[in-house]
Amino acid sequence: MTHITFVFNLMVCGRMNDNLALEELVLHSPAPLDTCVRLSRALTLAALREKERSVDLLAAACYCELMASDLLTLAASAGGHGAGPILTAVDHRGASVLDCLIEGRQKGVVSHPAVQTYLTDVWHGSLQWDSWKILLLFFCLLLFPPLWLALSLPHRHSFNTIPIVKFMSHLVSHVFLLALFILTIVYPPRSPLSEGRLVPGWSECLLLIWLCGMLVSELTFPGERAGLAWIRLLLLGFSAAALLCHLLAVFTQWWLPAHLHCLFARNILLAVAMTLGFIQLLEFLTFHHLFGPWAIIIRDLMKDLCRFAVILMLFHTAFTLSLTALCQPLYPQDWDNSTGNATQVTIPGPLNMSVLLFFALFGLTEPDKIPDMEHSPATTAVLAKMVFGVYLVVTSIVLINLLIAMMSDTYQRIQAQSDTEWKFGRAVLIRDMSRKSGIPSPFNLFTNLFYSITVLCKRAGKICSVECHNVKNEDEDTEGGQIATSMSGGQERVENVVDWSSVVQQFLAQRRQRDRSPPERDE
Structure with a gap:
C-alpha cells in the first residue's frame, strides 16, 4: 500500500475493468475493511503527488471509501453487537479501526450511522x-x-x-x-x-x-x-x-x-x-450540530483568506513601490518654481504609502491624500493618480470579487457536506476526549x-x-x-472480530442484485 507505483498501477487496472481489480484486492484480504481504508488513504496520497492523474486517483479513493461503508454496514449487522467491536479491534500496527478511519480521513465511513451511534454511547458513558x-x-x-x-x-x-x-x-x-x-x-x-x-x-x-x-x-x-x-x-x-x-x-x-x-x-x-x-x-x-459546521466553514474560509492575502500582497507591494518612486522629488530641495525660495520637502516612505493603499481597499483613502509633488513635473501628479486608479481597479474590483467567489464556493461546498464534516470533527473530539486526562489545567x-x-x-x-x-x-x-x-485499541485483531468471508459473500450478493436490470429483478 505504501508503494506509489503499485497503487498507481492498481488504479489503472481498475479503470480498465470497472474497479474490479480494487474489489478483488480488498475482498480477498484477511480484513477487507482495514484493507479498503488503507487503500483509500494510499490513493488519496498518490493523488497529491501525481497531479496529472489526480482525478482518476481520487475517483478510485472515493470508490474504496464507499466499499468501506458497505462492508462496515454488513459487518455491524453480521456480528449482532453493532459497530463497537469492529471499531475497537486493532490492525497489524496495534491501532484501532477507528483510529485508522480518522487517520485516513475517511469522513464518509466515520459519518456512518453505526459509527455515530457507537461514538454517542462513548461520549455519554454511564x-x-x-x-x-x-x-x-x-x-x-x-x-x-x-x-x-x-x-x-x-x-x-x-x-x-x-x-x-x-x-x-x-x-x-x-x-x-x-x-x-x-x-x-x-x-x-x-x-x-x-x-x-x-x-x-x-x-x-x-x-x-x-x-x-x-x-x-x-x-x-x-x-x-x-x-x-x-x-x-x-x-x-x-x-x-x-x-x-x-x-x-x-x-x-x-x-x-x-x-x-x-x-x-x-x-x-x-x-x-x-x-x-x-x-x-x-x-x-x-x-454541537448547530455550531460545528460553522466552525468548519470559518476554518476553511480562513484558508481561502490566507491564499488571497498572498496574491494581494504581491499587487500591494508592487503598487506601493511604484507610487513611492513617483513621489520622489525631481528638483533640488531648495528649488521652488513659483517663488524661488528654499523649501523643505517631505519624502513619503514605502511604509506610509503602504498604509495609504491598504485603507484605500475599504474606501477610506481619497486621491487627494496622495503626497504633494511640487518639486516634480506637473505630469507626475497625473501619473500618480493613474497608478492609484489602476490599483483600485485591480484590487477592489478584480481581487475582492475573486475573494468573494472563492469564499462562496467554499461555503457551498462545505454546506453541501456539512453533516459529514461535522460528524468527522465530532468523532475526532470524542476520540481525543476519551484518551485525554480528565484533570484540566x-x-x-x-x-x-x-x-x-x-x-x-x-x-x-x-x-x-x-x-x-x-x-x-x-x-x-x-x-x-x-x-x-x-x-x-483492544486486544482482538480486526481479522478475527467478525466472519469476513460471510460479509464478503453478502457484499457480492448485494452487488449482483444492484447490477441486475430492473426487469430481471422483477422476474
Missing part, C-alpha cells in the same frame, strides 16, 4: 442524562469552582472519566483562563501599567500557573494537530514570549523607561494570546507531581514514564478509563 441536566451541570461547574474541582480530581467516582464530563471540565478551565487574561491586561486589579510594578500580582501568578498546566497537558497528550488545534500551540507560544518580556523588564528596570516598554510589549503579546483563546472556543463548539500540575512522587517512592528513586502511567491508570481504572483504553 451519564445517561437529558440535555437540560447536562447543561445545568455545566453551569454549576462554572459558577461553583469547588464542584468543578471535585469532579475533576481522580477520586473513586467515575465522573472524571466520562468524555462529556471531561469536555465540560476542560471548557470551564478555558473560560477561567480567559477571565485571567482579562484581569491581567484589560482590567488589572492591582495597578495600571504606567506604574511599572514588576512584582506579579495574584492574577498574573494564576495566569502563569494556568499556562503551565496547559503546557503540561500538551506535552503529555498532544491530541489532534489539525485545523483549530494549532491555536493551542500559538497561544502558548505568545504567552511564553510575554513571559520573556516580563523577565526582560526585570533586568532593565534600572534603565528608564526601558522596562515600561518591555511591559507594554508583554501586554501586547498577552492580548494576542487572549484573542487566540477566544478563537479556540470554536474548537469546543465542534461537538492547572490541577494537572499537582496530580502529575503527585504521581511522580508516588513512582519515586515505589521504585526507590527510579522514575519511568511507563510506570508513572501505570500508577495513573490504577487511580483511573473505572468505566471511562476502560472506554479510553478500548478506543486506543
Whole structure:
C-alpha cells in the first residue's frame, strides 16, 4: 500500500475493468475493511503527488471509501453487537479501526450511522442524562469552582472519566483562563501599567500557573494537530514570549523607561494570546450540530483568506513601490518654481504609502491624500493618480470579487457536506476526549507531581514514564478509563472480530442484485 507505483498501477487496472481489480484486492484480504481504508488513504496520497492523474486517483479513493461503508454496514449487522467491536479491534500496527478511519480521513465511513451511534454511547458513558441536566451541570461547574474541582480530581467516582464530563471540565478551565487574561491586561486589579510594578500580582501568578498546566497537558497528550488545534500551540507560544518580556523588564528596570516598554510589549503579546483563546472556543463548539459546521466553514474560509492575502500582497507591494518612486522629488530641495525660495520637502516612505493603499481597499483613502509633488513635473501628479486608479481597479474590483467567489464556493461546498464534516470533527473530539486526562489545567500540575512522587517512592528513586502511567491508570481504572483504553485499541485483531468471508459473500450478493436490470429483478 505504501508503494506509489503499485497503487498507481492498481488504479489503472481498475479503470480498465470497472474497479474490479480494487474489489478483488480488498475482498480477498484477511480484513477487507482495514484493507479498503488503507487503500483509500494510499490513493488519496498518490493523488497529491501525481497531479496529472489526480482525478482518476481520487475517483478510485472515493470508490474504496464507499466499499468501506458497505462492508462496515454488513459487518455491524453480521456480528449482532453493532459497530463497537469492529471499531475497537486493532490492525497489524496495534491501532484501532477507528483510529485508522480518522487517520485516513475517511469522513464518509466515520459519518456512518453505526459509527455515530457507537461514538454517542462513548461520549455519554454511564451519564445517561437529558440535555437540560447536562447543561445545568455545566453551569454549576462554572459558577461553583469547588464542584468543578471535585469532579475533576481522580477520586473513586467515575465522573472524571466520562468524555462529556471531561469536555465540560476542560471548557470551564478555558473560560477561567480567559477571565485571567482579562484581569491581567484589560482590567488589572492591582495597578495600571504606567506604574511599572514588576512584582506579579495574584492574577498574573494564576495566569502563569494556568499556562503551565496547559503546557503540561500538551506535552503529555498532544491530541489532534489539525485545523483549530494549532491555536493551542500559538497561544502558548505568545504567552511564553510575554513571559520573556516580563523577565526582560526585570533586568532593565534600572534603565528608564526601558522596562515600561518591555511591559507594554508583554501586554501586547498577552492580548494576542487572549484573542487566540477566544478563537479556540470554536474548537469546543465542534461537538454541537448547530455550531460545528460553522466552525468548519470559518476554518476553511480562513484558508481561502490566507491564499488571497498572498496574491494581494504581491499587487500591494508592487503598487506601493511604484507610487513611492513617483513621489520622489525631481528638483533640488531648495528649488521652488513659483517663488524661488528654499523649501523643505517631505519624502513619503514605502511604509506610509503602504498604509495609504491598504485603507484605500475599504474606501477610506481619497486621491487627494496622495503626497504633494511640487518639486516634480506637473505630469507626475497625473501619473500618480493613474497608478492609484489602476490599483483600485485591480484590487477592489478584480481581487475582492475573486475573494468573494472563492469564499462562496467554499461555503457551498462545505454546506453541501456539512453533516459529514461535522460528524468527522465530532468523532475526532470524542476520540481525543476519551484518551485525554480528565484533570484540566492547572490541577494537572499537582496530580502529575503527585504521581511522580508516588513512582519515586515505589521504585526507590527510579522514575519511568511507563510506570508513572501505570500508577495513573490504577487511580483511573473505572468505566471511562476502560472506554479510553478500548478506543486506543483492544486486544482482538480486526481479522478475527467478525466472519469476513460471510460479509464478503453478502457484499457480492448485494452487488449482483444492484447490477441486475430492473426487469430481471422483477422476474
